[in-house]
Amino acid sequence: MALSIDSDLCNGCGKCIEICPYGGVELKEGKAVLNDRCTACGVCIDTCKVEAISSDIEEKEIPDFSDFKGIWVFAEQRDGVSSRATFELLGLGQSLAQKLNQELSAVLLGYEVDHVIEELKAFGAQNIYLAQHKLLTHYQTNPYAKVISEIIAEHKPNIFLIGATTIGRDLAPRVAMRLSLGLTADCTELTVDPEDGSLLQTRPAFGGNVMATIKTLYSRPQMATVRPGVMEAKMADGPAQCRITKKDVSLLDKDRLIKILEVVREKKKGVSLADAKVIVAGGRGVGSEEGMESLFSLAEALGGEVAGTRMVVEEGWLPVESQVGQTGQTVRPELYIACGISGAIQHRAGMLGSRYVIAINRDERAPIFEVADWGIVGDLHEVVPTFTKAMMDRRAKQGT
Ligand SMILES: Cc1cc2nc3c(=O)[nH]c(=O)nc-3n(C[C@H](O)[C@H](O)[C@H](O)COP(=O)(O)OP(=O)(O)OC[C@H]3O[C@@H](n4cnc5c(N)ncnc54)[C@H](O)[C@@H]3O)c2cc1C
Numbered sequence: 001m002a003l004s005i006d007s008d009l010c011n012g013c014g015k016c017i018e019i020c021p022y023g024g025v026e027l028k029e030g031k032a033v034l035n036d037r038c039t040a041c042g043v044c045i046d047t048c049k050v051e052a053i054s055s056d057i058e059e060k061e062i063p064d065f066s067d068f069k070g071i072w073v074f075a076e077q078r079d080g081v082s083s084r085a086t087f088e089l090l091g092l093g094q095s096l097a098q099k100l101n102q103e104l105s106a107v108l109l110g111y112e113v114d115h116v117i118e119e120l121k122a123f124g125a126q127n128i129y130l131a132q133h134k135l136l137t138h139y140q141t142n143p144y145a146k147v148i149s150e151i152i153a154e155h156k157p158n159i160f161l162i163g164a165t166t167i168g169r170d171l172a173p174r175v176a177m178r179l180s181l182g183l184t185a186d187c188t189e190l191t192v193d194p195e196d197g198s199l200l201q202t203r204p205a206f207g208g209n210v211m212a213t214i215k216t217l218y219s220r221p222q223m224a225t226v227r228p229g230v231m232e233a234k235m236a237d238g239p240a241q242c243r244i245t246k247k248d249v250s251l252l253d254k255d256r257l258i259k260i261l262e263v264v265r266e267k268k269k270g271v272s273l274a275d276a277k278v279i280v281a282g283g284r285g286v287g288s289e290e291g292m293e294s295l296f297s298l299a300e301a302l303g304g305e306v307a308g309t310r311m312v313v314e315e316g317w318l319p320v321e322s323q324v325g326q327t328g329q330t331v332r333p334e335l336y337i338a339c340g341i342s343g344a345i346q347h348r349a350g351m352l353g354s355r356y357v358i359a360i361n362r363d364e365r366a367p368i369f370e371v372a373d374w375g376i377v378g379d380l381h382e383v384v385p386t387f388t389k390a391m392m393d394r395r396a397k398q399g400t
Contacts, residue, residue, distance in 0.1 A: 002056050003040050007031045009052035016044035016053060021206055060218060067156060068220040071097045073125070074148070074162040074171070075108040077116055078139070084274065085163025087233035089226060090123040092190060093161065094234060096199075099192045102158060103127055105245075107151060109144055111137040117244065124236035126243070129155070133249040135256055139167050142257050145174035151247055152179060157221040159199055161190075164225040172225045182216040184224045188349060198222065204326055204349060229274060229330030230353060273324065278304025279333045281324060281351070284311040285340020285361065285380060292317050294384045295339060301391035307331065309347050325350035339380045343368025360384065 005016075005025075012030040024038030032052070045053050071093045076083040090106065097104040106125040108116055111134050120128055131147050152160065152175070160175075162168040164186045176183035184201035188211070191200045198215050199222040205212035216222040273279060280299040282292055292306065299306045308318040310325060324331055326346040336354035341347060343359070343366055351357070352371060359372035360380045369375040376383050 003034060003038060003042065003044070004054055004056070005032050005034060006052045006054070007033075009050050010048075011050055011052075013049070015047045015049070019047050020044055021210075062217050065158070065220040068158045070103045070105055070127075070155070070157045070159075071100070072105045072107055072129075072152075072157040072160045072221065074160070074168065075106040075116065075120055075125075075128075076163055076165060076167055077108070077110055077113060078167075080110065080113050080116060082116055082119055083163060083165060083167075083228075084233065085165050085168070085226070085228040086120075087123045088228065088231040089161045089163060090120065090125060091234035092226065092231040094124040094236065096159060096190065096192060097124075097126075100158070100197055105129060105157070107131075107148060107160075109136045109147055117242070121242040122235055123233065126241065127245060128242060129245050129247055131247040131249050133251050135251045135253075136249065138260050138263060139171075140256050140258060140260070141170055141174055143251050143255050144171055145178060146255055147247065147249055147251070148175050149178040152221060155245075160221040160223045162223070162225045164227045168225050172223060176223055179219075181219045181221065181223050184214045184216070187224045187226050188230050190224060190226065199224070204346075209345065227330050229332055229350075232332070232353075273305055273307055273322070273329050273331050276305040276331065276333050278302045278335045278337075279307050279324075279331055279351075279354070280304055280337045280339065281307040281309070281341060282312050282317070282339050283309040283341030283347075284315070285342075286312065286317065287340070287381075289315075289317040291381070294381070294388065298337070298384050298388045298391070301388050301395065302335070304333070304335070309341055309344075338368050338372070339384055341368050342366050343371065 010031045012027060014027060016025045016032050022037045022039055024035060025032050025044060026035055042055055073089040073093045075086045093104045103126050104124055105127040106120040107129045109131045111132055117128055129151050135143050162172045172183055184203060187201050187203045189202035193200050201214045201224045202211055280295045282295045286292055295306050307322045307324045310323055312318050313320050313323045326349040328350055330350045332353035334355045336351050336357045338359045348371055357372045358374045359368040360376045360383045361368055362379050364377045
């Protein structure tokens with residue numbers, strides 16, 4: 001694809017220059033011209049009010065997908081224990097299914113996993129595609145991708161959602177590739193376009209500096225992986241009515257590329273931020289590893305966990321699993337106390353689901369205050385110990 005600008009039509013307004021993320025357009029003698037940084041992404045075309053920019057690609061006709069129906073969620077489980085991401089996706093799936101008036105299904109693969117069915121029902125699955133086979137006992141890319149691709153080809157869903165977990169990030173592109181589908185990875189928001197009912201898939205782009213919303217125009221199902229912790233797990237409202245659609249699995253030894261000899265679980269070290277009700281998070285403003293001590297004391301007083309920004313992890317003040325944000329964990333505590341954190345978009349991406357946010361920062365213009373329910377402008381080295389003491393005194397009074 002190549003772009004061209006008709007200089008007779010161009011009025012030199014500069015809108016295309018502002019929107020181009022690559023610096024691929026510039027103004028010469030009052031007219032916009034493309035330079036060698038243009039990637040022909042086409043983002044400028046719609047901003048040109050005088051229609052001076054065109055591409056040599058003819059608009060492809062969008063196929064009729066009316067026979068693709070239903071919202072599907074991959075029911076990830078390990079050793080018969082469902083992942084949290086599964087319930088979060090079912091929570092999201094319930095609202096998408098309601099908006100589109102389509103059925104919500106879970107796709108469950110494994111071996112002797114019948115007990116998982118009840119949980120999937122409770123979280124709103126109206127149908128479960130169930131595939132059981134010894135070779136599906138532990139997750140393996142090839143057998144899982146093969147079986148899921150077959151179920152999709154047979155039943156034609158409209159939307160297929162997978163958690164952006166370690167397994168999901170491996171599985172989703174394999175399925176998309178096998179079926180020549182589009183895939184939007186690591187979404188943080190999914191809604192339905194009220195105009196045409198298609199799925200609007202939002203994810204950070206350009207190094208997290210902008211949020212891009214993507215539509216899958218030319219293939220079905222619309223496939224997306226969703227960051228764990230972003231959506232809310234929600235039990236179904238009414239009594240669970242659920243069909244089971246069994247899939248006959250024919251897997252042969254040659255369908256697996258690896259043979260699992262033994263499963264050795266790594267001992268989980270560090271904190272469990274995913275389940276924490278209170279998180280005390282530190283940023284560069286904490287100043288040092290020793291400075292983190294006061295955050296640990298506050299977390300202890302509140303029965304919470306300590307987390308941090310990428311800066312804090314890079315400084316070595318906290319381990320990497322404590323990082324909250326776009327490239328760290330996504331958390332949803334009841335209370336998030338941000339201490340000495342500026343509130344960069346990449347950090348906010350990981351904590352916006354918190355119920356309440358308290359920000360402590362000595363700069364009253366720090367962006368973290370935009371997302372805080374309560375803001376304290378001050379030195380955290382004074383505020384945090386005062387806060388901790390007040391909590392400890394209160395606990396002592398209550399005898400807890
Ligand atoms: C692709 C990409 C991915 C990223 N992913 C992540 C991510 O997952 N998580 C993440 O956190 N960041 C991430 N970042 C980095 C992010 O852009 C910011 O640089 C980072 O979040 C800033 O960390 P900070 O708030 O600790 O530090 P700063 O931005 O330096 O802010 C420090 C704040 O502390 C305040 N302060 C200083 N001293 C005190 C004091 N004594 N008392 C009170 N306040 C004080 C200052 O006013 C300031 O607001 C990513 C960046 C990129 C490009």
